[in-house]
Amino acid sequence: MKNMRHKGYAARIEYSEEDVCFVGHIAGIRDVVGFHGESVAELRSAFEEAVDDYLETCAILGEEPQKSYFGKLMLRIPPDIHAAVATAAETRCKSINQLVAEILNQTVLDH
Numbered sequence: 001m002k003n004m005r006h007k008g009y010a011a012r013i014e015y016s017e018e019d020v021c022f023v024g025h026i027a028g029i030r031d032v033v034g035f036h037g038e039s040v041a042e043l044r045s046a047f048e049e050a051v052d053d054y055l056e057t058c059a060i061l062g063e064e065p066q067k068s069y070f071g072k073l074m075l076r077i078p079p080d081i082h083a084a085v086a087t088a089a090e091t092r093c094k095s096i097n098q099l100v101a102e103i104l105n106q107t108v109l110d111h
Contacts, residue, residue: 003027004044006051008067011035013043026051029066 004011004024012027019036022043026033035050037043058065077085089099 004047006048007055009051009054011043011047024050026054031066 004013009029010027011024013022013024015021016023016036021036021038022040023036024034024043024047026047031054033050033054035043035046037046055065085096085099089096092099094102
């Protein structure tokens with residue numbers, strides 16, 4: 001399943017049985033920006049409008065909009081796994097960062 005995306009932002013979506021509609025928020029930012037819709041088309045439109053409104057509001061306030069992610073991921077893994085990853089990367093003439101980025105990208109594409 002692919003995430004709903006607009007202008008570099010992704011949506012976190014749930015279904016509200018109580019409200020009988022989809023409810024979403026912009027994922028990965030501290031600001032709370034919500035939207036909702038009764039159909040996927042309404043939800044997509046509301047999401048795009050929410051992102052556009054968020055960016056416009058930030059511009060009006062002279063604030064930098066929060067970015068979803070910065071591209072830096074720090075992990076704690078057991079030393080034996082770290083060693084195995086380092087060896088796998090070296091045998092492929094890649095850095096650990098390159099190897100892990102490729103594996104994570106493939107995992108996301110396969111999902």
